[in-house]
Amino acid sequence: MSPDLDRERSLALAQRSFELMRDYCTCATPRAYAVWYTYVAGSQPLMNDAIKRLTTQNGTLTSADIDQLHDTYIDGRRLALEMDRVNSTLIAEVEGIMEMIDVSVRSTAQYGESLQAFTHDIANAATSRTRLREVVSTIIANTRDVTANNRTLEARMRESRNEIETLRETLEATRLESLTDPLTGLGNRKSFEEGLRREIDAGASHRPSSLIVLDIDYFKRFNDLYGHLTGDQVLRLVAIVMREHIGQKGATLARFGGEEFGIVLPEVDLATAREIAERVRTSVTGRELVKRSTGESLGKVTVSLGVAQQRPDDNAVSLLERADACLFAAKRAGRNRTIDEIQAAALPNVA
Template sequence: MSGAGHEDRERSFVIAQRANELMRDYGSSASPQAYAVWYTYVSGRQPQMNEAIKRLTTKSGTLSDDDIAELYEAHIDRRQIEGELDRHNAGLISEVQSIMEMIDLSLGSTAEYGASLQAISRDLHDTTPNRLKDIVATLIVNTRDVSASNRTLEAHMRESRREIEALRETLAAARLESLTDPLTGLSNRKHFEEMLRNEIDEGARSPRPSSLILIDIDFFKRFNDQFGHLTGDQVLRLVAIVMRETVASGGTLSRFGGEEFGILLPGIGREAARVIAETVRTTIMGRELVKRATGESLGKVTISLGVAQRCSDDTIVSFIERADSCLYAGKRMGRNRTVDDAEMSALPEVA
């Protein structure tokens, strides 16, 4: 067995053991669904589910079988979520089709009215008084029919507009959720890469500068293992809060996953980006972390950062790789520091 394969196998057993412990401590039964929920919780693959579990256990101290069933259905069995989106899309399509049918009916009614007016205009030549009465009566009836059809269409259009607006908001919320890291509220990697792609495309059309900051929490695994996942989540939120406090609107803030974060700064060059990076680093280092449950001081948290300014020939990959190289140069130099791509050529080679 390869080294990587052995590590994955050992990790799976560690996760399984911890899942069993949590299931025994917080669960009402050891069902397959409960095991799946707790295994997923320990693995960290569903951060949104982890948040829900923390809320439930904080409130009641346990997870009931009903809680487990709801968590499993909402976060592990993705078919429900996909079904909801399918239903919303189907509802939107149905509303549009209904509007089109009403418009077709209205157009048909209007066309008939127009044909009737043309026939009446022809009959107005050399007509008798009695015939004129008939024409006026017909015109009144046809006008009433068209008015009624238009009122029906208008009412239906108003109702459909409300329905479509509600569906649009639901779909927009679903899209936002798919682009957001639920633990920190920052963009997830998918959205961050979309914004990077847009910035690379914009850079091909505009000479404006832009910079990328990559962040990694120092010794995060050691901290997580020592104080637990709940405290580890507190550290991740701290980094996100400081990023929001430091970066002005216009920047894109992201959590890639794990303890890795990114900041995209359109219109900002290397020197200004480095100032922002250093502000984030020193602010985080200056805040003492306290365990909420006990008030115990957990010491300081430090981060390492890499800063790169976009080059004219950059791709998404090369832009990220350059910032990543700066980040890990800082790690090799002792951590808790910022390195930018202008410094890299002056740094000593490290094996």
């Protein structure tokens, strides 16, 4: 494609992106533009499907939707590229080490062959003193060369060890970033799904685990009334409360949707999980929200929670579906409450 045609196409994509951002987005930010440009370009089909689903359900994309889409489908590519870069560097570093080892091995082998030849000369009674001096001098010189090569290899190995440790730390930081929701600091959807699968896989070897799903009541209305910055403050508040009340080792705390949170509790039964969920709910409800810019009281935020315990035949999908059914039951029952699967089964018209 010629530069002029490429420019015209980019401008056309940009124009269409602005139109869609105007018609379907509650915010006009660089992230929103990046999401819509990627949508129009068609380079992320899975993101396009997610956008169509959200706009069909809600008629618009909120700031939280934009953040989730950007972090999942666009910023995630940056993390993947960073991991590829680190992996390539690591491979090159290992190849360099192997080359140095090959050089050292060849040098040592040659040194050994020389010693065998010199041993034969020394053992020969006919060898003159002059030849013996030459042999000894050569052995000394060869020994110095091998020693120097080994020192070079040792220094290179130390440098490589430091470089590999730095790369390992970079890989770990990138991995953690790829699993973290940037707004709340909790795990993201990927982290939640991994934690859930991990507990399902481990269920046969220990006591069943439990799952809590949490949704902020009337969050869209709150966002529309007070703005997305205040909405972000609410999301952070819920995350803080979750951290305060969940200290189980190995628990997974995640924000896996716009205002949806999940808590995977290893080896925690249903009754205990319900108690934990209630502590989270009452703590959130007990906090009065204040608008930072004005000091204005915005009242209280409430949350609804559903709780389910892992069954022997569960997979990640079935356990999440039961917890979601409990959450929906809590919503239908009036919100600001916790319902577990035993309570949900006793309610009318609840599967």
